[in-house]
Amino acid sequence: MIKIAMLSTGEEILHGDIVDTNAAWLSRRFFEEGLALHKRSTVGDNQFDLVNELINLSLNYDLVVVNGGLGPTSDDVTAEAAAEAAEEEVDLFPEWVEVMKNYFRRMGKEMPESNIKQAMLPASSTIIDNPVGTACGFTMQINQAQFFFTPGVPREFKHMVDSRIIPAIKEKHTETESKEVSRMFTFGLTESGISDLFKNIHLPDGYEFGYRSSLPFIEVKLFGPAGDMETRLKIMQIVYSHLGENVVSVDEPILANIQALLAEKRLVVSVSEQSSGGYLTSWLHSNEKLSDQLGASWVMTNKVQHTLAEQDPLAAALALAAAIRENSESNIGLATGNMADGKVAFGLSTPYGEWGQIVSLKRSYEKEELRKLYAAIATDMLRRHLEGKPMFGEYASVERVRELFVPASAL
Amino acid sequence: MIKIAMLSTGEEILHGDIVDTNAAWLSRRFFEEGLALHKRSTVGDNQFDLVNELINLSLNYDLVVVNGGLGPTSDDVTAEAAAEAAEEEVDLFPEWVEVMKNYFRRMGKEMPESNIKQAMLPASSTIIDNPVGTACGFTMQINQAQFFFTPGVPREFKHMVDSRIIPAIKEKHTETESKEVSRMFTFGLTESGISDLFKNIHLPDGYEFGYRSSLPFIEVKLFGPAGDMETRLKIMQIVYSHLGENVVSVDEPILANIQALLAEKRLVVSVSEQSSGGYLTSWLHSNEKLSDQLGASWVMTNKVQHTLAEQDPLAAALALAAAIRENSESNIGLATGNMADGKVAFGLSTPYGEWGQIVSLKRSYEKEELRKLYAAIATDMLRRHLEGKPMFGEYASVERVRELFVPASAL
Numbered sequence: 001m002i003k004i005a006m007l008s009t010g011e012e013i014l015h016g017d018i019v020d021t022n023a024a025w026l027s028r029r030f031f032e033e034g035l036a037l038h039k040r041s042t043v044g045d046n047q048f049d050l051v052n053e054l055i056n057l058s059l060n061y062d063l064v065v066v067n068g069g070l071g072p073t074s075d076d077v078t079a080e081a082a083a084e085a086a087e088e089e090v091d092l093f094p095e096w097v098e099v100m101k102n103y104f105r106r107m108g109k110e111m112p113e114s115n116i117k118q119a120m121l122p123a124s125s126t127i128i129d130n131p132v133g134t135a136c137g138f139t140m141q142i143n144q145a146q147f148f149f150t151p152g153v154p155r156e157f158k159h160m161v162d163s164r165i166i167p168a169i170k171e172k173h174t175e176t177e178s179k180e181v182s183r184m185f186t187f188g189l190t191e192s193g194i195s196d197l198f199k200n201i202h203l204p205d206g207y208e209f210g211y212r213s214s215l216p217f218i219e220v221k222l223f224g225p226a227g228d229m230e231t232r233l234k235i236m237q238i239v240y241s242h243l244g245e246n247v248v249s250v251d252e253p254i255l256a257n258i259q260a261l262l263a264e265k266r267l268v269v270s271v272s273e274q275s276s277g278g279y280l281t282s283w284l285h286s287n288e289k290l291s292d293q294l295g296a297s298w299v300m301t302n303k304v305q306h307t308l309a310e311q312d313p314l315a316a317a318l319a320l321a322a323a324i325r326e327n328s329e330s331n332i333g334l335a336t337g338n339m340a341d342g343k344v345a346f347g348l349s350t351p352y353g354e355w356g357q358i359v360s361l362k363r364s365y366e367k368e369e370l371r372k373l374y375a376a377i378a379t380d381m382l383r384r385h386l387e388g389k390p391m392f393g394e395y396a397s398v399e400r401v402r403e404l405f406v407p408a409s410a411l
Numbered sequence: 412m413i414k415i416a417m418l419s420t421g422e423e424i425l426h427g428d429i430v431d432t433n434a435a436w437l438s439r440r441f442f443e444e445g446l447a448l449h450k451r452s453t454v455g456d457n458q459f460d461l462v463n464e465l466i467n468l469s470l471n472y473d474l475v476v477v478n479g480g481l482g483p484t485s486d487d488v489t490a491e492a493a494a495e496a497a498e499e500e501v502d503l504f505p506e507w508v509e510v511m512k513n514y515f516r517r518m519g520k521e522m523p524e525s526n527i528k529q530a531m532l533p534a535s536s537t538i539i540d541n542p543v544g545t546a547c548g549f550t551m552q553i554n555q556a557q558f559f560f561t562p563g564v565p566r567e568f569k570h571m572v573d574s575r576i577i578p579a580i581k582e583k584h585t586e587t588e589s590k591e592v593s594r595m596f597t598f599g600l601t602e603s604g605i606s607d608l609f610k611n612i613h614l615p616d617g618y619e620f621g622y623r624s625s626l627p628f629i630e631v632k633l634f635g636p637a638g639d640m641e642t643r644l645k646i647m648q649i650v651y652s653h654l655g656e657n658v659v660s661v662d663e664p665i666l667a668n669i670q671a672l673l674a675e676k677r678l679v680v681s682v683s684e685q686s687s688g689g690y691l692t693s694w695l696h697s698n699e700k701l702s703d704q705l706g707a708s709w710v711m712t713n714k715v716q717h718t719l720a721e722q723d724p725l726a727a728a729l730a731l732a733a734a735i736r737e738n739s740e741s742n743i744g745l746a747t748g749n750m751a752d753g754k755v756a757f758g759l760s761t762p763y764g765e766w767g768q769i770v771s772l773k774r775s776y777e778k779e780e781l782r783k784l785y786a787a788i789a790t791d792m793l794r795r796h797l798e799g800k801p802m803f804g805e806y807a808s809v810e811r812v813r814e815l816f817v818p819a820s821a822l
Contacts, residue, residue, distance in 0.1 A: 038457075279697075281688070283693075
């Protein structure tokens with residue numbers, strides 16, 4: 001297996017002013033190509049630290065992608081550091097000066113003197129073309145590793161990786177096998193709860209589980225060899241049978257599943273929110289296609305809450321769900337009720353009847369976590385209804401204190 | 412100077428499934444405390460790679476913060492790797508088992524067997540309490556470096572860093588000088604635009620500017636020695652005079668400023684959304700105190716949009732702002748109109764009259780960026796009204812194509 005590392009450079013990334021999205025992108029892109037990274041690191045614009053890390057990587061990895069520090073300003077020191085790490089000089093590459101001059105000419109401009117620096121590369125390096133900017137990439141050998149140096153501007157970086165670097169690596173390392181990942185998204189389970197459920201599943205060689213929590217959801221991933229669809233499906237069936245109705249979607253996030261379920265039946269859902277303060281509506285709208293299945297939303301606060309709180313909270317949530325459904329001429333109405341004494345009511349109004357539940361929290365949450373949790377519980381009621389699953393799920397994080405079903409015939 | 416590194420662990424970070432926001436947060440937080448990072452690295456859940464990197468860091472740095480891999484599942488191997496790097500065993504720490512049992516007891520549950528693993532720590536380590544989760548942190552010496560091992564869940568991680576790790580480092584390394592940071596949040600300017608505005612400001616020794624974009628806002632930071640309030644205020648005044656009405660808040664995010672402005676006059680704002688799809692309401696509610704100043708919200712989609720789009724879009728946005736204001740008996744109504752041909756209308760209805768504008772986009776955006784931009788423009792109108800600033804700002808990213816003011820006397 002080729003050992004692959006990535007090195008990001010730049011004070012802004014090191015000190016957290018910018019989140020390193022290039023690194024996340026490259027990792028994911030390489031992983032799909034069967035080129036899983038073994039390590040990523042970040043250093044600042046300090047030449048000493050940079051040389052140190054380049055040498056360190058050159059002795060421990062086979063392939064290293066370096067990102068950033070190829071610009072024309074004095075804090076761009078990557079080319080000099082690469083030359084120093086390889087114990088050679090930087091040379092002027094006149095062919096790149098020509099490319100830059102043409103680039104500026106097309107914009108009707110003279111090339112600024114400072115850009116010459118971008119054609120000063122380690123003597124042993126080979127230029128990698130950058131058709132969308134003035135920083136060329138370059139590749140060179142340092143000790144046991146082949147290095148690819150790439151510009152920091154995301155558009156230029158991604159273009160160079162896709163069009164030059166991945167093809168070059170694939171051509172040289174024909175043995176790389178792409179990995180495949182299958183995913184299930186769950187709601188209502190904890191990571192340790194899932195791991196307990198799985199403890200009797202023995203995976204074949206080459207397969208492994210991964211977990212990713214984007215709370216309140218937990219994504220279960222199955223990594224394994226690409227191509228063997230039969231084994232993969234068999235394992236996923238076993239996984240599914242262990243997770244049961246807590247699976248909210250397979251190989252796509254829950255909203256994509258909700259969208260497909262609604263679109264298939266051409267249903268429109270409207271929303272009435274109290275405890276979730278607009279989060280549910282905003283979240284549903286974050287899926288562009290799902291917007292087409294959404295009617296209107298109301299978000300209510302203080303004054304309205306006080307009036308409603310005097311009623312039975314479960315009846316109030318059901319009334320809100322029914323009212324938004326009728327008022328906006330939607331097929332389904334979904335409501336998050338007022339929060340009082342750590343308890344929240346949820347209501348779902350449909351042509352088949354109304355379902356309501358009150359849940360109480362088992363631990364304390366920050367406000368933003370709470371809004372996400374309430375939105376997830378409401379959406380899970382909708383999902384269960386659309387999938388014909390039992391309407392009231394078992395959720396590790398909350399306890400259901402009341403539930404109610406009013407069939408259409410009784411309304 | 413203490414040399415500080417951070418190591419993030421986990422396949423999902425290494426392979427780009429999650430952007431490593433903990434790393435960005437820690438870098439920033441440490442930088443403000445005068446603890447600038449020299450290096451960050453990321454390895455997967457592979458124990459061999461992890462041990463390698465721990466040893467590597469232990470020989471080259473004084474302080475290392477390790478994040479992630481302390482969970483109860485089999486792919487959480489950080490504690491084992493730490494023990495191996497230090498050439499010692501993992502031991503059961505019964506005091507942490509007790510803490511976890513109590514934690515589950517409070518939720519009315521038995522502790523799952525798998526959680527025992529979270530109390531298996533390197534023999535020489537000292538527990539760092541985690542009051543908000545089941546993964547304790549721990550600290551230990553490996554070679555020349557002191558290591559702090561921390562849980563991956565952001566809330567638990569940040570809490571531990573703030574309440575335990577930074578105080579511990581500060582106590583031991585009394586020579587570190589905290590930098591002081593002042594902040595101004597701006598809307599409507601670009602980073603290079605701000606940097607151009609600042610090019611004639613000559614800062615005294617020890618002071619420097621930093622920029623952080625959390626789009627569509629750009630945060631301007633002034634780093635400098637703690638304590639010298641007079642110099643700092645003088646510089647901030649100069650900065651303020653260069654940024655002018657584009658400053659949306661000082662030393663607090665814009666929502667905190669809006670909250671203070673509304674609370675002071677005991678005003679209630681209600682919102683009507685089309686193009687922003689609930690994002691504006693949800694964002695306003697994300698500030699807990701601000702919720703008290705919010706009335707009701709409507710979020711409308713498809714059908715309603717089609718009807719309204721036939722009207723003049725500016726008149727429609729003003730009508731929506733006025734309608735939500737009256738219907739919810741609020742002092743102020745704020746509306747984002749329908750989006751058509753890359754143009755969006757905004758309306759603000761107040762007791763002093765109504766303001767409306769139509770803006771067109773200067774470049775293309777992803778949908779989520781757009782919703783944030785629209786919410787920011789609407790909120791900036793509200794901010795300008797409350798602060799008595801000119802109502803129609805100059806925004807680098809959009810062009811205003813129409814504006815309208817209808818005084819109360821004409822309504």
